[in-house]
Amino acid sequence: MTTHTDRTGARPPEAVYIHIPFCTNKCFYCDFNSYVLKDQPVMDYLRALDREMELTVLENPPGEIKTIFVGGGTPTVLKPDEMAYFLKSVKRHFPNWSEDIEFSMEANPGTTDPEKLAVMREGGVNRVSFGVQAFQNELLSGIGRIHNTDDVYRSLENARAAGFENLSIDLMFGLPNQTVEMLAGSVKAALALGLPHYSIYSLKVEENTLFHTLYNRNQLPLPNEEDELAMYLLLMDSMSEAGYEQYEISNFAKPGMGSRHNITYWLNEDYYGLGAGAHGYVRRMRHMNVKGVNAYVDAIKNGLPRLHATPVTREEAMEDFMMVGLRMLEGVQTVAFREQFGVAMEDIFGQQLHKMTSAGLLEKEGAVYRLSRQGILFGNDVFGEFVGVLTEV
Incomplete structure (x- = not known):
């Protein structure tokens, strides 16, 4: 892995x-x-x-x-x-x-x-x-x-x-x-x-x-x-x-x-995204390429065919870590969160984690939070708890 x-x-x-x-x-x-x-x-x-x-x-x-x-x-x-x-x-x-x-x-x-x-x-x-x-x-x-x-x-x-x-x-x-x-x-x-x-x-x-x-x-x-x-x-x-x-x-x-x-x-790790409309994530930068075939072919004549590229803030990266990580049934590890961000997961998302575990949608085992069987059925509700928590204006 x-x-x-x-x-x-x-x-x-x-x-x-x-x-x-x-x-x-x-x-x-x-x-x-x-x-x-x-x-x-x-x-x-x-x-x-x-x-x-x-x-x-x-x-x-x-x-x-x-x-x-x-x-x-x-x-x-x-x-x-x-x-x-x-x-x-x-x-x-x-x-x-x-x-x-x-x-x-x-x-x-x-x-x-x-x-x-x-x-x-x-x-x-x-x-x-x-x-x-x-x-x-x-x-x-x-x-x-x-x-x-x-x-x-x-x-x-x-x-x-x-x-x-x-x-x-x-x-x-x-x-x-x-x-x-x-x-x-x-x-x-x-x-x-x-x-x-x-x-x-x-x-x-x-x-x-x-x-x-x-x-x-x-x-x-x-x-x-x-x-x-x-x-x-x-x-x-x-x-x-x-x-x-x-x-x-x-x-x-x-x-x-x-x-x-x-x-x-x-696991929210880096990957190249190549081709028309492709998304990539490298060095905390997300990009999306131009979509149309001819537009893509024309764009490459002037350099990388970007539609847009935006930096991912530390707060967005934390939210992404939770939302995509909880899709995996092995769950998210508090140790890995601290390694990436230098803070405890509970210090950032304690309220959301408590709410979801109390509702029976998440379960905690040792240093891991994962979806319960009920949480698998209502995964979008769980993931939604972490959307915009740190990045809402």
């Missing part, structure tokens, strides 16, 4: 996030920075990304890289030659990889043929996360996915044949027209695959999506709150019974197989 450090920037970043913003189509629930692939200047984008990597490591040289995560969009829509170019860029600018690097790439079922998977393996990718979402074809078409369950099985078979063992799939619950029984079927089908890792998220209706428009028209048939709670309890119990540890609110893994890259975020 990644070690806690102070936030002085004394240690160079060891994690890299890279954004590939292209998709075959836009899902009805998606508000990510992604664009339909047709007629996009893919190679121009990849060359701009290469330039951003070059400028980034000049400004903040990397340490030993422990995790790389390529997200999107759908990175696997790149053609094999485009994928090879991209992966060579990554290795050229971030050459110092740890022996046990975790190099993840998101994929959609149906976008990973054997040739492309071979290029990914050759380029260093050793973990693939497939966006499956459900095992009922009618649910998939209802959320705008263009794959079906046959694509899921074929894609996983191809990945294993190419030598990938560290595989993960995403599922979703709370989908339109989804029943508790449907989720149970998806979880059963997912567990039958015997993968080391599963991410299972609840649907959030985000602005600027088709689902948001339908929701406002009262045309989105979502499960009721009681059913959605039953879904979450079902998946928690099912995953536990199958031997998976719920190491974070929405993530389940066999022992030692948690996503090390995501753990970097939840």
Whole structure:
């Protein structure tokens, strides 16, 4: 597991996030920075990304890289030659990889043929996360996915044949027209695959999506709150019974197989953020890149393609430590808080910690605060207690 450090920037970043913003189509629930692939200047984008990597490591040289995560969009829509170019860029600018690097790439079922998977393996990718979402074809078409369950099985078979063992799939619950029984079927089908890792998220209706428009028209048939709670309890119990540890609110893994890259975020540690719309956090500075593909390509001609960059105050860093750290089921350590900030956690957040433990949503064991089972169900209420406590004007 990644070690806690102070936030002085004394240690160079060891994690890299890279954004590939292209998709075959836009899902009805998606508000990510992604664009339909047709007629996009893919190679121009990849060359701009290469330039951003070059400028980034000049400004903040990397340490030993422990995790790389390529997200999107759908990175696997790149053609094999485009994928090879991209992966060579990554290795050229971030050459110092740890022996046990975790190099993840998101994929959609149906976008990973054997040739492309071979290029990914050759380029260093050793973990693939497939966006499956459900095992009922009618649910998939209802959320705008263009794959079906046959694509899921074929894609996983191809990945294993190419030598990938560290595989993960995403599922979703709370989908339109989804029943508790449907989720149970998806979880059963997912567990039958015997993968080391599963991410299972609840649907959030985000602005600027088709689902948001339908929701406002009262045309989105979502499960009721009681059913959605039953879904979450079902998946928690099912995953536990199958031997998976719920190491974070929405993530389940066999022992030692948690996503090390995501753990970097939840421990509030530094990471590079590269690509259109990407976020990064280095030396107590948060940045966000310009979003549009052409805007990003144009911006890189004049330097780093920043939309904005803002310093993170000590107070904001403390709030972030609590909010993201409590997402992990191992909780937040008072010792780590003191190491980062030089003060006791209880001296800063004593009122909030007392309120949440008294309500039974947090529990304290030794020097650790963690979510209780009830707290897992109402995690957003817990996290909200730490938002703006120190930074409100």
